[in-house]
Amino acid sequence: MTKVAIMGVGLIGGSLALCLKGKPGITVYGYSRNPSQAEKYLKLGVVDEAGTDMGEAVRDADFIFLCGPVSTLEPQLEQLASMPLKPGCIVSDVGSTKASLVACARRLALNGVWFIGGHPMAGSERSGVEAASSHLFENAFYVLTPLPETPEDVYDRLAQLLKHTKAQLIRLDAQAHDEIVGAISHLPHVIAVALVNQIARYNDGNELYRLLAAGGFKDITRIASSDSVIWRDILLNNREVVLKLLDDWNREMEQFRLLLESGDGDGIERRFRDAKAFREQMPERRKGVLTSLYDVYVDVPDHPGVIGEIASAFGERGINLSNIHIMESREEVPGVLRLSFRQETDWQRAIETLKGMGYSVHM
Numbered sequence: 001m002t003k004v005a006i007m008g009v010g011l012i013g014g015s016l017a018l019c020l021k022g023k024p025g026i027t028v029y030g031y032s033r034n035p036s037q038a039e040k041y042l043k044l045g046v047v048d049e050a051g052t053d054m055g056e057a058v059r060d061a062d063f064i065f066l067c068g069p070v071s072t073l074e075p076q077l078e079q080l081a082s083m084p085l086k087p088g089c090i091v092s093d094v095g096s097t098k099a100s101l102v103a104c105a106r107r108l109a110l111n112g113v114w115f116i117g118g119h120p121m122a123g124s125e126r127s128g129v130e131a132a133s134s135h136l137f138e139n140a141f142y143v144l145t146p147l148p149e150t151p152e153d154v155y156d157r158l159a160q161l162l163k164h165t166k167a168q169l170i171r172l173d174a175q176a177h178d179e180i181v182g183a184i185s186h187l188p189h190v191i192a193v194a195l196v197n198q199i200a201r202y203n204d205g206n207e208l209y210r211l212l213a214a215g216g217f218k219d220i221t222r223i224a225s226s227d228s229v230i231w232r233d234i235l236l237n238n239r240e241v242v243l244k245l246l247d248d249w250n251r252e253m254e255q256f257r258l259l260l261e262s263g264d265g266d267g268i269e270r271r272f273r274d275a276k277a278f279r280e281q282m283p284e285r286r287k288g289v290l291t292s293l294y295d296v297y298v299d300v301p302d303h304p305g306v307i308g309e310i311a312s313a314f315g316e317r318g319i320n321l322s323n324i325h326i327m328e329s330r331e332e333v334p335g336v337l338r339l340s341f342r343q344e345t346d347w348q349r350a351i352e353t354l355k356g357m358g359y360s361v362h363m
């Protein structure tokens with residue numbers, strides 16, 4: 001039996017556990033410092049075994065994944081370095097930052113066990129084991145940061161296990177990881193939070209700000225609902241990178257301000273065109289289940305029965321719909337339905353079907 005110990009079974013640790021549990025030859029052990037949490041892991045069926053004794057959790061483990069907040073990872077790795085672990089055991093983590101933990105692993109010079117940093121590029125604003133999903137990492141990138149001295153067969157063993165996540169593995173240097181992920185994840189979280197707090201201040205004087213906030217505001221601020229402790233740790237750990245990014249952001253905002261001040265319509269238009277062109281090149285389909293899969297947007301008249309009509313047409317053709325979301329629905333005003341599919345083939349057939357039914361669709 002291959003024993004996998006998950007240290008901290010929350011959104012990410014729990015999703016990893018669900019990807020591995022029940023796979024032939026694998027047993028998953030969930031560790032928590034808190035007995036009621038360990039009981040919950042078992043009750044929810046996310047792990048095979050659970051407990052609060054770290055020694056028992058890691059004893060004989062073939063793989064150990066550190067899945068707590070970023071500030072807990074280095075102390076936990078230091079603790080592991082002084083514990084008897086199975087020779088050849090691979091220790092990894094799922095933390096959103098990599099450089100300081102990888103440096104810590106190098107300093108510790110683990111004896112007979114290996115450390116390979118990891119970071120699945122999928123998640124959600126939700127947290128805790130209740131939010132875990134076995135589909136979370138599907139089609140997402142999963143960064144691994146092996147040390148230069150990590151033997152290839154050790155890397156391959158971890159890669160083999162992580163195949164169960166259905167993610168696409170990518171090797172990256174830890175510092176490069178922190179710079180890139182700082183820009184595409186940490187900076188956007190700061191911006192989303194600052195934006196929500198700015199609007200919350202206006203709302204103190206007039207409740208209409210919150211009431212009128214619609215799709216645009218909600219889309220750009222979803223991640224502002226993320227866990228405060230998880231994000232405090234990420235930002236403090238990647239502080240140097242995020243500080244530089246904030247300087248660039250301030251310059252970007254200043255340029256926008258100047259365009260507006262001078263009434264430079266062409267300049268504003270150019271910025272929107274450039275952003276749209278870059279965004280359209282992004283690999284939209286590489287997403288986990290908690291964000292979206294293959295989406296199609298349909299303009300629908302607001303009359304009863306339209307959802308049923310579309311659902312029956314899909315049912316008749318064996319098209320599997322995984323989610324449906326009504327984005328706008330007001331009397332007499334056309335609404336927008338977002339339909340999500342897990343399979344690209346279902347998505348393509350749905351588009352053909354909808355067009356055939358006379359609906360206007362957008363991808």
Ligand SMILES: NC(=O)c1ccc[n+]([C@@H]2O[C@H](COP(=O)([O-])OP(=O)(O)OC[C@H]3O[C@@H](n4cnc5c(N)ncnc54)[C@H](O)[C@@H]3O)[C@@H](O)[C@H]2O)c1
Pocket residue numbers: 007008009010011012013032033037067068069070072094095096097119120121122123124125126127128129227230234
């Ligand atoms: N949320 C995301 O979208 C996301 C995505 C990729 C990676 N990550 C990273 O994954 C890790 C876990 O994040 P999450 O979103 O699953 O958070 P979570 O809050 O859902 O889970 C955190 C887990 O760590 C445990 N924990 C809390 N404090 C601890 C401590 N002091 N010592 C040991 N364990 C402790 C909690 O009991 C919980 O099981 C973080 O390092 C985060 O940076 C998060």
Ligand SMILES: O=C(O)C(=O)C[C@]1(C(=O)O)C=C[C@@H](O)C=C1
Pocket residue numbers: 095096120121122123124125126184185186223226291
């Ligand atoms: O989709 C979300 O809610 C996320 O914030 C996921 C997200 C991100 O894309 O920024 C957050 C943190 C990670 O470490 C990886 C992924």
